[in-house]
Amino acid sequence: MKKIKLPLHSELLSRDFIFGVATSSFQIEGAADRREPCIWDTFCAEQGRIKDGSHGLNACEHIDRWQDDVALIASLGVDAYRFSIAWGRVIRADGTVNQEGLGFYVNLVERLAALGIASHVTLYHWDLPQYLEDRGGWLNRETAYRFAEYAEVVAKALGNHVASYATLNEPFCSAYLSYEAGIHAPGYKNRKYGRQAAHHLLLAHGLALTPLRKYAPNAEHGIVLNFSPCHPASCDPADRQAAQLAHAYHNLWYLQAILKGQYPDLGDKISPSDLPDLEPGDLTTISQPIDFLGVNYYTRTVFREKNGWFSDVPPTTPPLTTMGWEIYAEGLTEILVDLQNTFGKLPTVYITENGAAFPDKVENNQVHDTARVDYYHQHLNAVHAAIEQGVPVKGYFAWSLLDNFEWAEGYTQRFGIVYVDFDTQQRTIKDSGRALQQLWHERKKQVEAQQA
Numbered sequence: 001m002k003k004i005k006l007p008l009h010s011e012l013l014s015r016d017f018i019f020g021v022a023t024s025s026f027q028i029e030g031a032a033d034r035r036e037p038c039i040w041d042t043f044c045a046e047q048g049r050i051k052d053g054s055h056g057l058n059a060c061e062h063i064d065r066w067q068d069d070v071a072l073i074a075s076l077g078v079d080a081y082r083f084s085i086a087w088g089r090v091i092r093a094d095g096t097v098n099q100e101g102l103g104f105y106v107n108l109v110e111r112l113a114a115l116g117i118a119s120h121v122t123l124y125h126w127d128l129p130q131y132l133e134d135r136g137g138w139l140n141r142e143t144a145y146r147f148a149e150y151a152e153v154v155a156k157a158l159g160n161h162v163a164s165y166a167t168l169n170e171p172f173c174s175a176y177l178s179y180e181a182g183i184h185a186p187g188y189k190n191r192k193y194g195r196q197a198a199h200h201l202l203l204a205h206g207l208a209l210t211p212l213r214k215y216a217p218n219a220e221h222g223i224v225l226n227f228s229p230c231h232p233a234s235c236d237p238a239d240r241q242a243a244q245l246a247h248a249y250h251n252l253w254y255l256q257a258i259l260k261g262q263y264p265d266l267g268d269k270i271s272p273s274d275l276p277d278l279e280p281g282d283l284t285t286i287s288q289p290i291d292f293l294g295v296n297y298y299t300r301t302v303f304r305e306k307n308g309w310f311s312d313v314p315p316t317t318p319p320l321t322t323m324g325w326e327i328y329a330e331g332l333t334e335i336l337v338d339l340q341n342t343f344g345k346l347p348t349v350y351i352t353e354n355g356a357a358f359p360d361k362v363e364n365n366q367v368h369d370t371a372r373v374d375y376y377h378q379h380l381n382a383v384h385a386a387i388e389q390g391v392p393v394k395g396y397f398a399w400s401l402l403d404n405f406e407w408a409e410g411y412t413q414r415f416g417i418v419y420v421d422f423d424t425q426q427r428t429i430k431d432s433g434r435a436l437q438q439l440w441h442e443r444k445k446q447v448e449a450q451q452a
Ligand code: IFM
Pocket: 024, 027, 170, 296, 353, 399, 406, 415
């Protein structure tokens, strides 16, 4: 088995850097009968929405297998586990709290703590309760206020037992892919909707910070955003401009609002009628200080100019992942350094997701996913390079612990460091999981030796 190697004195090997694995509720939990339906249940039931016609009703059956899954996480030697809470498992359609659902997460956090594993919670990873979508979803400003109430319920229950609370995971996806590009639930295709949903999501983030800080004052509070360096397809000035526009629209739209309290100025590239409706004070609410920025990174994107706008050029040069994404580790260093330069100083950064899907196969109870071992090796070294250039990265979470429901791709994409047989629910640690396990155990030994 190949190893993952880091430079000897890398910050990543120090005691203060945290390593973890990540998942999200809808992608692994199952037990749909014990929560409210969400927009992804509805979307999966619509013909043609999901590549393999599947759904998330059972997924990895994590709700019923969580104790074994936690033992598995512990065996990897991680410091932390990042997971999300299903809003509709906690708050019923009539607004009352589902104590059993909330209790699941209380037990999970307790068990993790007993094993010395810190909980990093995400409050919203795309599974909006359908009862809220029925009232307009993220196009309805009221949803932001319901989110803050839900955040309060969770913070009261989990409080300081959680190391960090991320309000949202990748609002780019729950706004752009969901309301603007029609690829994710609820599947709208409308530019104004996308911008308005993004604004309400960011407002929800800002509003939730108040109860989170009140009821979990010792925890860290922040948000998880996804970034992809935007490169021009050619030296043509029109393509260069298109790549810059894509960077502003996809990457800066969220971070600039949060760190600077303003949306990027797109000039005449966007019609004023497509810009979001704002109320006075919204950007102040959105731009409250955060303790950390979660960065999700998978690949870069190449753009060319098309009708005065930008259009992405799908990569063709191998090696590509089964998602069709280019493996481009230097893009992680590039985007981190670029954001640091753009914003002066970034808050603490956690790489909250990084990983790749490959066509894994189980052979004699083993999965030889050498390409994924290489992927982690290259990307961890890219994080090291960013730290060397002054970016305050303090943690790294592999995406994902388990193969799971990959949204519009169904179960066709395997991102796990642990293989899941969806017929038997058997879990098999892949070579990438073993390589990370080895790295994490060796690092622990090294840190303990330094302390002795
Ligand atoms: O599986 C997703 C995750 O839910 C959000 N970030 C990207 C991952 C891979 O597509």
